[in-house]
Amino acid sequence: MITLVIILAVSLLVIIHEFGHYLVARAFGMRVITYSIGFGPSLARWRPRGSETVFQVAALPILAYVHIAGMNPRDPADPNDRGSYQNASALARFMVLAAGPFANYLAACVLLFLRLWLGGTEADVQRPWIGRVEPRSPAQAAGLRPGDLIRSIDGQRLGEWSELPRRVAASQGRTLEVVVSRGAQEVTLRVTPRPNPQRRQAWLIGVASRIQYVPVSVSDAAAASLVRPAQLCVANVRGLYQMIRGRERVQVMGPVLIVAEASREAEHGWREAVATLALVSLALCVMNLIPIPAFDGGRLVFLLYEMVRRRKAPPTLETYLVAFSMVLVLAFGAAVTVHDIYLVVNR
Numbered sequence: 119m120i121t122l123v124i125i126l127a128v129s130l131l132v133i134i135h136e137f138g139h140y141l142v143a144r145a146f147g148m149r150v151i152t153y154s155i156g157f158g159p160s161l162a163r164w165r166p167r168g169s170e171t172v173f174q175v176a177a178l179p180i181l182a183y184v185h186i187a188g189m190n191p192r193d194p195a196d197p198n199d200r201g202s203y204q205n206a207s208a209l210a211r212f213m214v215l216a217a218g219p220f221a222n223y224l225a226a227c228v229l230l231f232l233r234l235w236l237g238g239t240e241a242d243v244q245r246p247w248i249g250r251v252e253p254r255s256p257a258q259a260a261g262l263r264p265g266d267l268i269r270s271i272d273g274q275r276l277g278e279w280s281e282l283p284r285r286v287a288a289s290q291g292r293t294l295e296v297v298v299s300r301g302a303q304e305v306t307l308r309v310t311p312r313p314n315p316q317r318r319q320a321w322l323i324g325v326a327s328r329i330q331y332v333p334v335s336v337s338d339a340a341a342a343s344l345v346r347p348a349q350l351c352v353a354n355v356r357g358l359y360q361m362i363r364g365r366e367r368v369q370v371m372g373p374v375l376i377v378a379e380a381s382r383e384a385e386h387g388w389r390e391a392v393a394t395l396a397l398v399s400l401a402l403c404v405m406n407l408i409p410i411p412a413f414d415g416g417r418l419v420f421l422l423y424e425m426v427r428r429r430k431a432p433p434t435l436e437t438y439l440v441a442f443s444m445v446l447v448l449a450f451g452a453a454v455t456v457h458d459i460y461l462v463v464n465r
Contacts, residue, residue, distance in 0.1 A: 124381045124391070129180045131225060131399045135406070136182040138221025139214055140171075143186050146210040149201030152185040170201075186214070191433035191440075208425050215414045215421065222403040223347060229396035231343035237389040238331035239342075246279045247328035248298075255324020260309040262325060266298040279327045286311050286321050294323075331389075347400055354404045411436070412443040 133155060140153050149170050154160075156176035163174045187193065188202030195204055203211060246268040251257045268276050271285045272295050286294070293310045311321035334342075376398060407415040416439075424430045 125180070127395055128376065128398060129182070131222060131395065131402055133182040134221050134225050134399075135218040135402060136184045138217035138219075139186070140184045142214045142217035143184075143203070144171075146206055146214065147201060148203050148206060148210070148214065149187040149199075150184060151187055153182075154184070155179055155182050157181065157183070191436045208421060212418065212421055215417050218414055219403040219406045222399045222406075223351070226347045226350075226396040226399040226403070227343045229392050229399065230346055231339050233389055233392045233396065234334045234339035234342055235336060237392075239334050240329050240331060244278055246276050246282055248325050249328030250326040252324035252326075256309050256312050256322075257324045260296070260307045260323075261305075262296070262298065262307060262309070262323075263300065264328070266300050266305075269297045269299055269304065271296055282325075283322075286323055289321060291321055347396070350397065350400050351404055354401065358404075410443050410447065411439040412447050416440070416443065 136153070140150055143150055151170070152172050152174065154174045154176050156179035158177035160174045160176055161179075163172055165172045186203050188195070188199070188204035193202075193204070196202065197205060199205060203214070206214075248257075248262060248264055248266045248268065250264055251262055268282065270276055271282075274285075276282060276285070289311050291311055291313070293308050296307050296309050298305050298307065309323050311323050314320040314322045379394070406413050407418075409415045409419045411417070411420075420431045420436055
């Protein structure tokens with residue numbers, strides 16, 4: 119049930135993305151032919167009175183797309199068609215292309231605001247209470263449980279949670295003797311850290327602290343929901359740059375793994391689920407701005423070329439580049455999906 123809800127929620131983020139394109143296109147007087155929720159044959163269609171747009175729900179009601187007249191370079195070019203994307207100003211076309219990623223950015227802001235306003239913010243963690251043990255982690259293998267209070271590591275007292283990562287990192291993979299309070303008794307366990315796949319020269323045991331939440335005012339939640347998404351977008355871009363340079367391990371998540379990870383987070387509570395959806399929405403924003411012809415970012419590159427050179431790129435060239443990049447993206451997506459399924463099955 120949780121997985122189905124997550125699938126629908128991720129699909130909603132794509133629907134929001136396409137709705138951003140739709141709203142701005144209509145604001146600039148462009149003719150939107152179709153707004154479709156899902157792909158394939160139409161199951162239900164509706165065209166409002168006086169509107170040229172057909173709204174439909176397709177046979178595969180996952181994701182969405184919007185068809186704007188003249189947006190495909192191969193569409194017939196009628197210079198007298200004022201509703202065509204091709205005849206709109208460069209500013210109008212820029213706004214339409216940027217509207218999808220921006221809609222995802224705004225969705226992330228709203229989700230983070232609701233997460234903070236309704237759920238509060240995390241209080242500073244002092245005592246080393248274990249709140250979560252990751253599946254198939256060294257901590258789970260050693261017998262650590264949520265609710266355990268870590269007393270000492272290798273005979274040295276552990277006063278605060280912040281000391282735990284430093285002690286684990288300093289072990290360099292050496293087995294640690296961990297003493298925990300569990301109810302009225304103390305239990306001694308042996309934990310062998312494993313390398314952190316996301317960082318070099320780092321180790322982990324797979325535990326998270328017990329989180330306590332404190333209320334947040336509306337104004338503080340609003341301020342944080344405006345600042346935090348920008349910081350996360352910058353972090354995403356930096357992460358991509360570091361992966362390109364080979365300084366970080368290449369990590370790509372396809373739809374299957376995204377849904378699996380979001381479902382796992384949702385099992386820990388609605389706060390984690392909402393925060394994860396906000397991160398997915400920001401990832402959609404950043405991904406669509408990558409300058410690949412099949413994405414909005416690639417189309418923005420063609421538009422910038424037009425604005426600098428004062429002429430449009432050859433439609434045939436744009437068509438071929440979009441088609442070629444789409445084939446590469448689909449092939450890459452298929453490979454990532456197969457890899458995702460392998461990871462999910464072998465967890």
